[in-house]
Amino acid sequence: MQQVYDLIIIGGGPGGIGAAVEAKVLGIESILMIEKGDNHSQTIRKFYKDNKRVDKDYKGVVIELVGSVDFSDGTKESTLNYFDSLLDNDEIDTAFNAEVESVIKDNNIFRIVTSNAGYTAKNVIVAIGTMGKPNKPSYKIPPSIKERVNFNLDKCIGGEKILLVGGGNSAAEYAIELSKTNIVTLNYRQTKFTRLNEVNEKTLLEYNGQEKLRLRLGTDILSLENENGLVKVEFNDGYYTIYERVVYAIGGTTPVDFLRKCGITFDDKLMPIFDENYESEQKGLYLAGDIAVKSGGSIAMALSHAHHIINHILKNK
Ligand SMILES: Cc1cc2nc3c(=O)[nH]c(=O)nc-3n(C[C@H](O)[C@H](O)[C@H](O)COP(=O)(O)OP(=O)(O)OC[C@H]3O[C@@H](n4cnc5c(N)ncnc54)[C@H](O)[C@@H]3O)c2cc1C
Incomplete structure (x- = not known):
């Protein structure tokens, strides 16, 4: 019999890590974080320049952080080190080099299909960010x-x-x-x-x-x-x-096709549909981080979504 996780998190960026840590600290038992890169936080690794200053209140948007993740101003390197220590200290189960291809709900259980494996879970958080698909200009690049x-x-x-x-x-x-x-x-x-x-x-x-x-x-x-x-x-x-x-450097795009394959629905402006708890129209399937904001996401915002979602999952247990 395949293990049914209480929670599977897709994407190992700030939203995914925040959710994994909150879930572990608040007592959700079996958690798996699936990340397509060979390590967590691919957006920070690939798009932040070395020694980049990292602002908690990015672009002046002040976020009051509550919960277990105590993120503060720093640099690219200190931020990655901090996330390393969270994943190590809380012994979060991770599957790296695993790109999720789809999520299918079947009798209240989600089946998560990656390029090389399949998993099952009672709840799923999708926190895949938007930088997997950086915006491109409309004219041709020869x-x-x-x-x-x-x-x-x-x-x-x-x-x-x-x-x-x-x-x-x-x-x-x-x-x-x-x-x-x-x-x-x-x-x-x-x-x-x-x-x-x-x-x-x-x-x-x-x-x-x-x-x-x-x-x-x-x-x-x-x-x-x-x-x-x-x-x-x-x-x-x-x-x-x-x-x-x-x-x-013109930002990223919501990966609409992928999210549709996860059962997420969209409004006519191609914004994913979710409620005040970041829960999509598929109950038990949540969105966190950059994919859950119209524009101007931040690390602190992703962490704050994660905290909110975990508390909602626990309330509905
Ligand atoms: C150049 C730059 C500078 C920035 N500077 C700051 C700053 O100073 N302060 C700040 O607060 N914010 C800053 N931001 C914004 C911040 O990086 C994002 O808001 C934040 O990373 C969003 O976190 P996330 O978890 O939603 O997504 P991401 O950080 O994008 O993480 C998503 C993760 O999901 C993985 N993934 C994607 N698709 C799949 C899949 N199908 N299967 C499995 N895994 C998948 C990706 O590899 C990635 O690791 C900056 C952004 C950029 C681009």
Whole structure:
């Protein structure tokens, strides 16, 4: 007979870890956290630059944390270390390198299908974030320059002339970091930044004034082309520039198809449907973290969802 877990959590980011820890501390007996990457917190590992400052009240949104996870301001590294220690201390059962493909409800039991195994559970929390599918521009990226067009900093090499695209804190932080070793332009289609925290905005303006980087605001990109193996970027102000690399930092997308395969329903704006307890229309199936907010999710918000959901599961036991 296959074990029926009390709770299976899909996704080992802040939402998933928060749920696993709360569940363990509050006495839910059998819990499994399934993560597709080879370690937890793939969004933090892949998209945060090294030594990135991590704000608890991200983008100025203050979250009062209640529960067992005592997350506070730090860096990428201190945040990952903290999550490591939570998973180790609470001895959370994990399945890494396991991508969930679907969740099927059958006689009040959920069957969770991964690429290489199957599990069953009484309750399921889906906390898969949105960065598995980073947003892409609407124009074509020619395959011949795909290697030079990226969505994080992994492939950037010191000395390259790089165009950063985006107007949020991620784009700003990438541009500030890269400007220490590269020739950087930050392109944002609006004429002003409206979503930056004070520090990032001040640094960007200062760096622009000191010509450590260039801000190209109020212009949009029309197309990318291959120019002798480099990226020719055509802007809508009539000019073009050749870059060695283009990095888009324009957020992520809700993985609608996957969530549908888990039995989650959507409204006409393609927002997943769930109630005040983050429970979907399939009773016992919850959404936490970035996939449960329209925009502007944060680590603290994901932890707070997790706390709320675990308390709701316990109340209904
Ligand atoms: C560049 C950048 C900087 C940021 N800076 C901050 C900051 O300073 N402070 C802050 O509070 N927030 C910050 N954020 C936002 C924060 O990272 C997110 O709000 C938070 O990570 C959301 O947590 P989550 O658990 O919902 O999803 P995620 O962190 O995205 O975790 C989802 C996990 O699910 C896994 N997964 C996905 N699909 C599957 C599947 N099918 N099967 C199994 N596993 C799956 C993924 O591999 C991943 O590990 C930043 C985001 C970015 C991109």
